[in-house]
Amino acid sequence: MAFTWSRLTQGLKKTQANWVARVCETIGTKQKLDDTTLDSLEEALIAGDVGVDVSESLVSSLRSDFAQIDGSDQALTHLKRGLVERLVAERVATVARPEVILLLGVNGTGKTTTAGKLARRFKDAGDSVLLAGCDTFRAAANDQLKIWADRVGVDVILGRPEGDPAAVAHDATAAALARHVDHLIIDTAGRLHTKSNLMAELEKLVRVISKVLPGAPHQALLVLDATTGQNGLRQASEFHRAVPLTGVVLTKLDGTARGGIIFAIRNRLGVPVTYVGLGEQVGDLDTFDPEMFVDAMFVQQAGTAEASA
Ligand code: GDP
Numbered sequence: 001m002a003f004t005w006s007r008l009t010q011g012l013k014k015t016q017a018n019w020v021a022r023v024c025e026t027i028g029t030k031q032k033l034d035d036t037t038l039d040s041l042e043e044a045l046i047a048g049d050v051g052v053d054v055s056e057s058l059v060s061s062l063r064s065d066f067a068q069i070d071g072s073d074q075a076l077t078h079l080k081r082g083l084v085e086r087l088v089a090e091r092v093a094t095v096a097r098p099e100v101i102l103l104l105g106v107n108g109t110g111k112t113t114t115a116g117k118l119a120r121r122f123k124d125a126g127d128s129v130l131l132a133g134c135d136t137f138r139a140a141a142n143d144q145l146k147i148w149a150d151r152v153g154v155d156v157i158l159g160r161p162e163g164d165p166a167a168v169a170h171d172a173t174a175a176a177l178a179r180h181v182d183h184l185i186i187d188t189a190g191r192l193h194t195k196s197n198l199m200a201e202l203e204k205l206v207r208v209i210s211k212v213l214p215g216a217p218h219q220a221l222l223v224l225d226a227t228t229g230q231n232g233l234r235q236a237s238e239f240h241r242a243v244p245l246t247g248v249v250l251t252k253l254d255g256t257a258r259g260g261i262i263f264a265i266r267n268r269l270g271v272p273v274t275y276v277g278l279g280e281q282v283g284d285l286d287t288f289d290p291e292m293f294v295d296a297m298f299v300q301q302a303g304t305a306e307a308s309a
Pocket of ligand 1: 105106107108109110111113114190223251252253254255276277278279280284
């Protein structure tokens with residue numbers, strides 16, 4: 001169920017037209033990569049949310065390799081390789097069953113949508129799935145998750161309004177064990193105005209889950225809205241301190257012109273992007289493939305539109 005090439009390039013249109021186009025204009029038309037060109041390139045990367053550290057290291061690698069020779073195509077190829085290298089991560093497949101996946105993130109980033117999309121992916125692969133809603137604070141959160149569960153055709157465990165989120169996590173983990181489901185996906189609360197309480201609540205969820213099932217949760221995925229840029233990264237660090245993250249789901253990449261945030265995440269948090277969201281529909285989520293992603297970002301500029309998935 002991989003994204004088709006056209007779906008991926010379509011979803012990245014804003015990013016292609018904005019910062020990637022600027023990057024290509026900067027180095028793609030120059031014969032020599034002089035200091036002025038490299039400074040402009042660094043500015044273009046930073047403006048695209050790539051982050052200062054990653055931008056500096058990409059530019060300094062170009063500087064040392066290309067100072068003496070002609071720029072344009074070679075420089076672009078070198079830059080693309082550098083971008084891919086900064087995204088590649090060792091993928092650790094979970095074999096545990098039930099696999100418990102905790103979805104974390106602030107409200108509105110797309111947690112519930114991602115829970116539904118993930119459930120669909122697993123189901124399509126022939127696995128059984130149970131959803132759990134631990135945001136007992138917002139009545140609408142339960143309703144939303146129930147809608148997704150019905151849409152995808154999986155069971156969902158919900159708490160009483162204002163009930164203890166840890167009790168829901170406990171019951172859901174016990175149910176996943178008893179029912180021998182393959183994947184339990186737990187949606188959590190994301191209210192920001194009581195941040196310290198939220199982090200304490202999330203830490204408690206993890207403790208309770210691991211008591212019922214030692215080793216769980218097997219994945220703690222931060223759902224991050226790509227349109228929030230560097231701000232989202234700061235929030236991400238807070239979550240990472242409370243619950244060690246195993247990966248990031250980067251949502252709404254279709255809605256941003258600065259998709260460079262994907263490079264900053266790995267560098268800043270030290271965790272890989274494992275899934276990307278490119279739309280609101282159930283099929284708009286895919287595992288993250290760095291090479292395909294970078295190719296898709298540069299497709300129009302590099303003139304490789306004929307490539308296929
Ligand atoms: P939650 O509060 O974190 O659970 O966020 P929701 O799952 O309710 O999503 C908030 C909004 O973002 C909804 O309108 C979703 O349809 C939308 N959304 C989620 N993921 C994506 C995505 O990848 N692309 C786009 N364009 N919208 C998304």
